[in-house]
Amino acid sequence: MSFTLAIVGRPNVGKSTLFNRLVGKRLALVDDQPGVTRDLREGAARLGDLIFTVIDTAGLEEVTDDSLQGRMRRLTERAVDMADICLFMIDARVGVTPTDQIFADILRKRSAHVILAANKGEGSAADAGVIEAYALGLGEPIRMSAEHGEGLNDLYAMLQPLADAFAERTEAEAPETDVSIDEEDGEVARQPTAARPLQVAVVGRPNAGKSTLINRIVGEDRLLTGPEAGITRDAISLRTDWQGTPMRIFDTAGMRKKAKVQEKLEKLSVSDGLRAVKFAEVVVVLLDAAIPFEQQDLRIADLAEREGRAVVVAVNKWDVEEHKQEKLRDLREAFERLLPQLKGAPLVTVSAKTGKGLDRLLAAILRAYEIWNRRVPTAALNRWLTGMLEAHPPPAPQGKRIKLRYMTQAKTRPPGFVVMCSHPDKMPESYTRYLVNGLRLDFDMPGTPIRLHMRGQGEKNPYKGRKKAQPSKLKKHLKRSG
Numbered sequence: 190m191s192f193t194l195a196i197v198g199r200p201n202v203g204k205s206t207l208f209n210r211l212v213g214k215r216l217a218l219v220d221d222q223p224g225v226t227r228d229l230r231e232g233a234a235r236l237g238d239l240i241f242t243v244i245d246t247a248g249l250e251e252v253t254d255d256s257l258q259g260r261m262r263r264l265t266e267r268a269v270d271m272a273d274i275c276l277f278m279i280d281a282r283v284g285v286t287p288t289d290q291i292f293a294d295i296l297r298k299r300s301a302h303v304i305l306a307a308n309k310g311e312g313s314a315a316d317a318g319v320i321e322a323y324a325l326g327l328g329e330p331i332r333m334s335a336e337h338g339e340g341l342n343d344l345y346a347m348l349q350p351l352a353d354a355f356a357e358r359t360e361a362e363a364p365e366t367d368v369s370i371d372e373e374d375g376e377v378a379r380q381p382t383a384a385r386p387l388q389v390a391v392v393g394r395p396n397a398g399k400s401t402l403i404n405r406i407v408g409e410d411r412l413l414t415g416p417e418a419g420i421t422r423d424a425i426s427l428r429t430d431w432q433g434t435p436m437r438i439f440d441t442a443g444m445r446k447k448a449k450v451q452e453k454l455e456k457l458s459v460s461d462g463l464r465a466v467k468f469a470e471v472v473v474v475l476l477d478a479a480i481p482f483e484q485q486d487l488r489i490a491d492l493a494e495r496e497g498r499a500v501v502v503a504v505n506k507w508d509v510e511e512h513k514q515e516k517l518r519d520l521r522e523a524f525e526r527l528l529p530q531l532k533g534a535p536l537v538t539v540s541a542k543t544g545k546g547l548d549r550l551l552a553a554i555l556r557a558y559e560i561w562n563r564r565v566p567t568a569a570l571n572r573w574l575t576g577m578l579e580a581h582p583p584p585a586p587q588g589k590r591i592k593l594r595y596m597t598q599a600k601t602r603p604p605g606f607v608v609m610c611s612h613p614d615k616m617p618e619s620y621t622r623y624l625v626n627g628l629r630l631d632f633d634m635p636g637t638p639i640r641l642h643m644r645g646q647g648e649k650n651p652y653k654g655r656k657k658a659q660p661s662k663l664k665k666h667l668k669r670s671g
Contacts, residue, residue: 192355195272207335208245281307281318386435390469402541499557508540533635605640613643
């Protein structure tokens with residue numbers, strides 16, 4: 190997905206009809222009655238060769254209280270803040286209303302890219318409304334009919350240059366992962382620079398103190414904080430220089446269990462946080478010292494491991510913890526038991542409020558990044574493999590001994606290894622885990638994801654595939670008579 194497009198406007202201007210046309214399915218309810226759409230709905234859209242995420246929003250209304258309409262408006266404003274581009278729809282048959290003018294002013298302030306569309310523009314009855322749309326000051330309106338598919342070529346022409354710019358931005362910000370190793374590069378890990386800063390995502394449950402921690406790191410109140418859970422609604426990226434290390438830090442909305450994510454607003458926030466993990470190189474899972482590991486913390490850490498990111502666990506609000514040694518011992522034991530795939534990942538205690546422990550957190554992040562870039566010489570790997578095979582030979586499924594012949598590191602970020610062996614499909618997962626745990630321990634790679642692939646290298650039978658030679662008639666006769 191190259192960018193996100195939010196369709197906004199008054200109720201009943203045709204937003205859901207356009208949403209359904211862009212996603213190619215009837216995902217959103219459509220009716221002549223206004224206010225049918227109450228929640229945000231995301232879909233994968235295609236327009237020509239453009240593939241993007243489209244968000245169908247509730248109709249904007251002039252209410253700011255806690256009524257249903259007020260909550261719907263806040264939901265739509267959230268979509269505006271999160272989207273890369275806003276498509277502001279008006280009803281060309283009705284013309285520009287005072288409400289349209291109010292929301293045009295809001296969009297000018299809240300969105301960097303606004304495209305104006307005069308929907309229901311088929312026929313001469315819409316001419317006056319299309320001309321009125323110019324007065325909104327949002328540029329030339331696209332005359333379209335979402336119901337009949339008219340005006341989509343003009344929408345494509347408006348989106349194309351913006352899509353190219355967003356694709357370049359995404360490519361520039363995406364971290365390099367699964368980097369193939371070139372023997373000529375040597376074993377020096379790349380260092381963060383101002384052009385390519387170290388990318389860190391801070392994730393965790395709501396109200397764990399993520400924004401407070403980042404404000405402390407940056408040295409100023411850049412992010413909204415407070416006692417209420419869930420103030421941060423989207424992933425916010427901040428550039429900073431933390432004690433000489435250039436960094437881009439992503440503050441993410443709190444991630445809760447799916448059953449508790451009842452508001453669509455929070456569902457959108459969770460997907461935003463998951464995207465931040467994909468943009469990161471190191472993921473800091475922030476816990477509240479008062480609440481030990483819960484399933485959602487483990488899911489976040491497991492997601493980061495599956496995405497191949499380095500993981501650091503930070504326990505916040507340590508300044509108010511009374512039984513520090515006992516709590517730390519319990520946390521370490523729980524982490525090792527519940528997340529064996531991240532065995533040895535650093536666990537650091539901090540206080541975002543006082544700033545205590547931030548030096549240890551920085552050291553843990555830099556060490557995790559260094560291990561994530563770790564390279565092991567091939568000769569050392571094969572000497573190690575010989576010792577591992579002697580200590581614990583591989584199994585012999587169905588009486589066939591699996592032979593491990595050769596091992597090399599193929600990738601880094603995270604470290605990835607290839608073992609050439611016979612019958613790779615018969616290698617049990619338990620033996621692969623034995624090798625991964627050995628790599629972690631013997632080459633000092635605690636906590637980082639390790640990828641180990643078994644690859645077949647059997648000798649080819651030169652006679653395989655040839656037809657069996659037929660014996661001559663004389664040989665057959667001699668065989669029968671003899």
